[in-house]
Amino acid sequence: MAAPTLTGDDLVRAFVTHGRALSAVAAAWVGRADATDLLQETARVAWQHRSKFAVGGDLRAWLMRILRNVGGNWRRRRRPVGLDEVGAEDRAAPPCPFETGFDAESLGLSDELARGLAGLSETARECLLLRVVADYTFPEIADLLGIPQNTAQSHVRRAREVLRRALESGPGGRVIPMPRSETS
Amino acid sequence: MSHDDLDRHLDEQLRAAFAPPSPDRLAALVREAAEPPRRSLPVPILLLGAAAALLLAFAIGRWSAPSAAVSSSSAGPAAASGEELGAMWVAAYEDAVERGFVNCGGGGCAMEGFDLAGACRQRFSAPLQVAADAEVEVVGAYDGLPTGGYMTLLTESKNRPVCVFVLPRSEDPKVELPPGKPFHLARRAVGDLVLYALSEVPGEQALGEFIAP
Numbered sequence: 001m002a003a004p005t006l007t008g009d010d011l012v013r014a015f016v017t018h019g020r021a022l023s024a025v026a027a028a029w030v031g032r033a034d035a036t037d038l039l040q041e042t043a044r045v046a047w048q049h050r051s052k053f054a055v056g057g058d059l060r061a062w063l064m065r066i067l068r069n070v071g072g073n074w075r076r077r078r079r080p081v082g083l084d085e086v087g088a089e090d091r092a093a094p095p096c097p098f099e100t101g102f103d104a105e106s107l108g109l110s111d112e113l114a115r116g117l118a119g120l121s122e123t124a125r126e127c128l129l130l131r132v133v134a135d136y137t138f139p140e141i142a143d144l145l146g147i148p149q150n151t152a153q154s155h156v157r158r159a160r161e162v163l164r165r166a167l168e169s170g171p172g173g174r175v176i177p178m179p180r181s182e183t184s
Numbered sequence: 185m186s187h188d189d190l191d192r193h194l195d196e197q198l199r200a201a202f203a204p205p206s207p208d209r210l211a212a213l214v215r216e217a218a219e220p221p222r223r224s225l226p227v228p229i230l231l232l233g234a235a236a237a238l239l240l241a242f243a244i245g246r247w248s249a250p251s252a253a254v255s256s257s258s259a260g261p262a263a264a265s266g267e268e269l270g271a272m273w274v275a276a277y278e279d280a281v282e283r284g285f286v287n288c289g290g291g292g293c294a295m296e297g298f299d300l301a302g303a304c305r306q307r308f309s310a311p312l313q314v315a316a317d318a319e320v321e322v323v324g325a326y327d328g329l330p331t332g333g334y335m336t337l338l339t340e341s342k343n344r345p346v347c348v349f350v351l352p353r354s355e356d357p358k359v360e361l362p363p364g365k366p367f368h369l370a371r372r373a374v375g376d377l378v379l380y381a382l383s384e385v386p387g388e389q390a391l392g393e394f395i396a397p
Contacts, residue, residue, distance in 0.1 A: 032202055167190055
């Protein structure tokens with residue numbers, strides 16, 4: 001007898017149930033504006049490879065792995081296929097010194113906070129957003145990202161320090177990011 | 185401000201900025217992604233279909249005033265290049281804004297009571313609509329200067345005017361803005377269609393609200 005495979009309804013249910021966490025991690029990789037497209041691409045890849053998922057396994061963890069892989073590829077390409085911002089005005093603006101492709105400016109955050117976020121590593125942003133936006137506990141974050149619990153805690157603590165400094169620096173203030181070796 | 189106050193302020197900003205899409209929207213995204221690829225029809229059937237579509241478009245253009253407004257007055261040179269389209273679209277955007285955008289007034293600019301889903305089905309045989317909880321609002325279809333023959337939607341996102349141009353993905357020439365224009369052009373593929381948002385602010389978020397149900 002053939003093993004049961006993931007159905008479209010299973011996938012929809014998983015995205016709806018874990019939408020907050022998946023969305024937070026997608027935003028950590030590509031920013032809020034592109035997060036929806038990254039989620040959809042994740043769903044497409046998951047559907048394409050649904051036969052590889054053992055029904056009854058941890059669907060959230062499987063989707064998160066796919067999301068992070070797709071997010072990594074997306075970042076390497078800098079922009080997703082089928083989505084490219086071709087505006088002229090922002091090209092003339094001075095680039096954020098710590099900008100690495102994360103479109104923090106489009107988030108509607110204060111400039112200081114956006115700069116601070118852009119200076120964090122993906123893992124630090126993932127930990128912070130899973131904790132704050134998705135309301136995950138540290139054991140849950142550690143489990144989901146496959147990192148030790150105290151590493152997840154350190155990421156959030158350091159990310160908060162960076163962002164607090166960013167807020168305190170006020171408009172036009174320069175944000176000093178954590179060294180990459182400490183945050184990734 | 186204490187650390188606790190700063191953290192509270194920080195959390196509020198992060199929660200607001202990174203709020204997830206609604207469950208309905210997520211479900212629509214996943215269903216769209218999980219759709220099986222459409223099979224191509226045999227060439228003779230496609231040709232017959234194209235001929236029928238042409239006849240239908242002609243008939244509708246002749247006898248239906250609202251459809252004529254969308255398809256004929258916005259028509260321009262066929263197969264314009266990306267640069268040419270960019271220039272046309274900027275002119276149309278400036279024209280619409282100059283004439284009040286939502287209430288363009290005399291001479292016609294925005295069609296009232298525009299049915300986006302119906303127009304896309306009729307024109308592209310492709311579904312397109314705005315998500316139920318979207319912040320972007322389609323206020324009409326532009327009916328003024330040439331826009332290359334493509335559907336031009338007048339939308340408002342966070343009270344800012346945004347023109348959204350809709351074209352079949354297969355005809356997308358990768359539109360570029362003319363140099364020196366202080367506008368943003370964002371692009372997004374939705375099913376078989378490609379949408380471009382032209383406005384004075386980045387338009388990715390507005391485009392993210394369009395779905396193919």
